[in-house]
Amino acid sequence: MRGRFAVGEAAAYVAATAILAALVHLIVVLIVPLVATRDAFARLEPLGALNETILLPRAGPSATLMPYADPAVAMSFCRYDLTRGPIRITAPSGRAFASISFHTRPGLVFYALTDKAATHGVIDAVLATPEDIRALAAHDDEEDPSRDLRIAAPAPQGYVAMRVFSELPSLYPEAEAEAKRLTCKPEPVPP
């Protein structure tokens, strides 16, 4: 009788341990994104001011900023803060592959454009909060509405990254020069 009771008690303790472990694990996984200090935005912050285009060093053994970067691809970025208003993003498109991706602060991608979306050799888009997009649309001329590509950002802060593919190692400096031509400029909202 006593033995059975002990087994039952032990099982209850083991179950309690397992449940507690599962809870701790769940909380840790969900909390990491909220407390992580080394997210992409935080890593990019010391490299330059808001709206400034910064070229990332080429992926290599000595460049230990971003893992899983491609040594064949030149990358640049700019950080944005839409609480100060929308920003206009422009980038030239060359002959090889180029793309622009829009990231939230933790680094998740919410939109991406490739050079196939370029008109007259320029990729052009306006990034704004949903409220600012409504404000911009409200001021559109009814006869001739703006043809801007307006992208609603799910969060006010984040970064825009540009990738330019170099077809040959000798073309890498050219790809870097192209990536540096990414611009992120404040876009006025009509009062």
Next chain:
Amino acid sequence: MADFVKVLLVCGIGLGLGLLASAYALSRSSPFDRVRLGPWVLAAHAGSTEADPYTRANLERSGEIPLAIGEGLQLIARVDDDGRPLDARCVYTVGPRVPTARYWTLSLIDLDGWPVDDPAERYGFRSSEILRAANGDFVITVAADAHPGDWLPIGRPGRFALALRLYDSPLGATAGAIDRTAVPLVTKVGCG
């Protein structure tokens, strides 16, 4: 008193196990949302806002700038075709085909995603610079010692991984979209 010790023990072990499991889960890529194509693993929603909590937590910790699905796909191989971990003591061949993409690159990385130093400073190959047979097939040799043809050096002993990036690929990151036979084989030729 005995009960108090037991409760304390439950709390301690529970906390420890939970933290250990978290550390383990976050030190590797998300167990969910992955598509396996032979030796290659594709994180289906890698950087998208639909990513699962594990993928998100991972992204936070690594600081990686993920590729959007519209930009391209990143496939990582940590094992060969037989499922054995890639080892610097062995010689591998990668080829002969890759899934449809405008450009692709094959790079050698360590298990944390960093390029591995090698004296030849050859960290990867681009689709636009490799040698091909008349029918478009290619072979890239991955080995520590020099090999003729396209040779991707392994600069450091131990385990390593291969990253295949497909840029401007019409394929979505779904299991059905990529044919298993379309991904390159990672064949072990021999070990020294």
